[in-house]
């Protein structure tokens with residue numbers, strides 16, 4: 001992924017937020033997202049697995065949504081299954097699309113709202129999304145190793161806030177038949 005130039009910095013109109021994390025990335029933050037994503041992007045399968053293991057640890061109730069897995073089986077076997085691997089990959093590809101769009105709220109609107117809306121049919125509860133930022137930060141931090149910094153963490157907090165807000169909105173909007 002190439003570097004961005006400052007002209008590509010699109011400032012979203014959705015600037016003010018309720019919980020001290022803003023809803024747009026500035027130039028440096030977008031660059032931090034790109035650099036840190038580059039550390040894991042060639043190994044999406046591996047890092048997607050790390051992310052879902054964290055999700056199952058922090059929010060074990062989501063296991064029941066994956067009806068195709070038998071969680072009585074050892075986790076080592078589940079994470080080797082083609083279904084788990086393909087789902088982890090699709091999750092990471094969606095995240096990568098967010099990276100490419102600089103997690104700009106307007107650009108990401110359709111993608112994350114429609115994804116959230118589809119999760120309505122997977123019985124996802126809105127509260128399960130609360131742990132998603134931590135799972136994503138945990139994963140990127142692992143990939144970055146010593147290059148992880150407070151600035152990178154802050155950039156991902158903004159990015160995951162944008163993702164989760166749009167996704168949650170999609171999830172909570174009654175899907176059209």
Ligand code: HEM
Nearest residue numbers: 062065066087090091094095115118122124128129132167
């Ligand atoms: C707690 C959070 C989440 C849970 C428990 C969850 C669970 C699921 C389940 C059960 C499915 C359908 C069955 C399957 O293919 O195995 C699914 C599909 C999918 N999920 Fe998630 N999901 C979550 C959040 C997300 C997020 C935040 C993203 C995007 C960044 C995402 C991306 C996808 C994609 C791309 C699919 C493929 C099917 C489709 O596009 O509808 N998921 N997810």
